[in-house]
Amino acid sequence: MEFKVNKTIDEINEKIKRKEVVVVNAIEMIDIVRKHGCIEAAKKVDVVTTGTFGTMCSSGALINFWHTKPKIKASKVWFNDVEAYGGVAAVDCYLGATAVKEGDPLNSIHPGRFNYGGGHVIEDLIAGKKVLLRAEGYGTDCYPAKEFEKEITISDLRDATLLNPRNVYQNYSVAINTTDKTIYTYMGVLKPNISNATYSSAGELSPLFNDPFYRTIGIGTRIFLGGGIGYVIYQGTQHDPDVERNERGLPKSGAGTLAVAGDMKQMNTKYIKGASILGYGVSLSLGIGIPIPIINEEMAFFCGVSDEDIQAYIYDYGYDYPNKINKTYGLVTYKELRSGTIIIDGKEVPTTPLSSYYMALEIAEELKKWILDGKFYLTNPACLIGQSSDYEPLKYVKC
Amino acid sequence: MIAKKVLLKFSKKAAGRPIICELSRKYDLTFNVMEAKISPKKEGLMILELIGTENAYNSGIEYLKENGVEISSIEDRVFRDDDLCYHCGYCLSVCPTDALIIDDRQTMKVSFYKDKCIACELCVKVCPTKAMKIRGLDGDLI
Ligand code: SF4
Numbered sequence A: 001m002e003f004k005v006n007k008t009i010d011e012i013n014e015k016i017k018r019k020e021v022v023v024v025n026a027i028e029m030i031d032i033v034r035k036h037g038c039i040e041a042a043k044k045v046d047v048v049t050t051g052t053f054g055t056m057c058s059s060g061a062l063i064n065f066w067h068t069k070p071k072i073k074a075s076k077v078w079f080n081d082v083e084a085y086g087g088v089a090a091v092d093c094y095l096g097a098t099a100v101k102e103g104d105p106l107n108s109i110h111p112g113r114f115n116y117g118g119g120h121v122i123e124d125l126i127a128g129k130k131v132l133l134r135a136e137g138y139g140t141d142c143y144p145a146k147e148f149e150k151e152i153t154i155s156d157l158r159d160a161t162l163l164n165p166r167n168v169y170q171n172y173s174v175a176i177n178t179t180d181k182t183i184y185t186y187m188g189v190l191k192p193n194i195s196n197a198t199y200s201s202a203g204e205l206s207p208l209f210n211d212p213f214y215r216t217i218g219i220g221t222r223i224f225l226g227g228g229i230g231y232v233i234y235q236g237t238q239h240d241p242d243v244e245r246n247e248r249g250l251p252k253s254g255a256g257t258l259a260v261a262g263d264m265k266q267m268n269t270k271y272i273k274g275a276s277i278l279g280y281g282v283s284l285s286l287g288i289g290i291p292i293p294i295i296n297e298e299m300a301f302f303c304g305v306s307d308e309d310i311q312a313y314i315y316d317y318g319y320d321y322p323n324k325i326n327k328t329y330g331l332v333t334y335k336e337l338r339s340g341t342i343i344i345d346g347k348e349v350p351t352t353p354l355s356s357y358y359m360a361l362e363i364a365e366e367l368k369k370w371i372l373d374g375k376f377y378l379t380n381p382a383c384l385i386g387q388s389s390d391y392e393p394l395k396y397v398k399c
Numbered sequence B: 001m002i003a004k005k006v007l008l009k010f011s012k013k014a015a016g017r018p019i020i021c022e023l024s025r026k027y028d029l030t031f032n033v034m035e036a037k038i039s040p041k042k043e044g045l046m047i048l049e050l051i052g053t054e055n056a057y058n059s060g061i062e063y064l065k066e067n068g069v070e071i072s073s074i075e076d077r078v079f080r081d082d083d084l085c086y087h088c089g090y091c092l093s094v095c096p097t098d099a100l101i102i103d104d105r106q107t108m109k110v111s112f113y114k115d116k117c118i119a120c121e122l123c124v125k126v127c128p129t130k131a132m133k134i135r136g137l138d139g140d141l142i
């Protein structure tokens, strides 16, 4: 099958340079495709910007804090009493977003508040605040120091790289609680007897719903990451392209994920915040924006996706999820989820989001501005991430 | 008719007496207890919604003051730091009064209406970025 429209990323970059590029956000694209069809839309539009802003636990900071005097081979490292992993080279360490501050009462008084952890250290560093660095080593001939302690800010760090093993989940479950007690989960507070439902995706704005087969987003894709520039560095952990898909090729559950990295020194706390999830733990709320080059009518079709096309399964987090029972309570669309109520077993259940649609749109708009201003160019992926066996060119396209 | 929410601070002395019952009996006020942390012979706090005519309300408040109860408005007790709020929606499932709500399903912006807030503090515990904050009786952050 041949595409009728064929554009290269180099051509799009030329247009960015000449300030002739046409960029729209993922919501604006819905109407354009509806009105003009995907062939005309592909001719008109060069780039669609997408965004997402949610709690992403699989995140962290790779930090190098310069050699101390005398030098230390830091095997244990703390930032504001949050332990980082020190089992890498002398002054390298990895601070995970979900590491909790030492001495936190955790869930001993349930539900725990989890006031401070790795995500908060990351936010404080980006805010330019002072952070107490503490390190311990066992002492060697080349690295004699056994202890080091100093107040630092991000500008004292040699490298501060956000390095996230799994972000931008393509889709996610809708959570309910069938038990008779309130539960406190990473899907928020779930009230007993299916009294509320939570969901966690920006739906039509979310990057991987606009490129559901990962045809343009790949290794090396330049992205908006926490207010700075970052890159997709690999497929994320748990990347699973072969889950069940609907007639538009959209996965009905988890599916694709991305690993991303970027320089924390460019980031802005408006788009990256430490998170305390009641009864669950600490995490990082992070904004990511990904540009999708409209290289052909298929990408235009995919970027025309709207919330009514996207579905997610409902799962019980009270009993089934903790016990690894794979039973679903139905399939709903994001249009229904966003309306504020869904029907489960004939009963109206209020729905609330956990991922910020509002900020996702703001990020898509910000990225659009960067591209229009010639500050952000697109990249050709060095290699695509794990592909779906369901994909064939134009197989899903209807327009 | 008016309905106002007030925060009452009882001294040790006042806590032992049936002031609230008297309030409704003498002044024709209906009340809802929104929250109470009070026990006999100890200082206590109570959030009440008082419903009645403006006159009844004013005389009721006078009566409380005469009996050594400190009164403050709860309008500003819980507030939101808008720089920290990223409109995620975690707070929406716990807010009992729709003080926190999405009005516009197009933008999905989370609004906070302080006049609907009963200072239950549930959102303060749930908000992941601690955007929802409480001001103590002396105006300090808790
Ligand atoms: S939980 Fe906090 S950050 Fe999220 S919408 Fe509510 S107030 Fe805003």
Ligand code: SF4
Binding pocket: B078, B094, B095, B096, B097, B098, B099, B100, B116, B117, B118, B119, B120, B121, B122, B123, B124, B132
């Ligand atoms: S304290 Fe928070 S949860 Fe309680 S009524 Fe006010 S806004 Fe709603």
